[in-house]
Amino acid sequence: MSDYHExxxxxxEKARSLTRALNSLKEEIEAVDWYNQRYDVEKDKSLKNILKHNMEEEMEHACMTLEWLRRNMDGWDNELRENLFKEGEIGHH
Known part of the structure; x- marks a missing residue:
């Protein structure tokens, strides 16, 4: 199965790199979700701490990839500047 629709x-090469980054971002966010679910149900405090640590590392990876996209794919810089770290209702800027 291919990651490409074309x-x-x-x-x-740039388009292929962007596809790799976008797929990596999706995978990192999915990993955050998995660790969050495991963290939510885990009773053992020691394991719970490990799962939280793992989740936070996946968040870091997602942010690093998002920053790469901001620097390398048209549109991301503008959208992130317009939509992140704003007060008030989301989507009403």
Missing amino acids: PAESLS
């Missing part, structure tokens, strides 16, 4: 050989 023939890979037709895509530029």
Whole structure:
């Protein structure tokens, strides 16, 4: 199964790199969700702490990838500046 919707050989190297980054971002966010669910139900405090640590590392990875996208894919910088770290209702800027 391919990550591409167009023939890979037709895509530029930049487009292929962007696809790798976008897929990595999806995977990191999915990992945050998995660790969060495990953390939520875990009773053993020691394991719970490990799961929280793992979740926070996945958040770091997601943020690093998002920053790479901001620097390398048109549109991300503007959208992040317009939508992050604002007060008030989300979506009403």
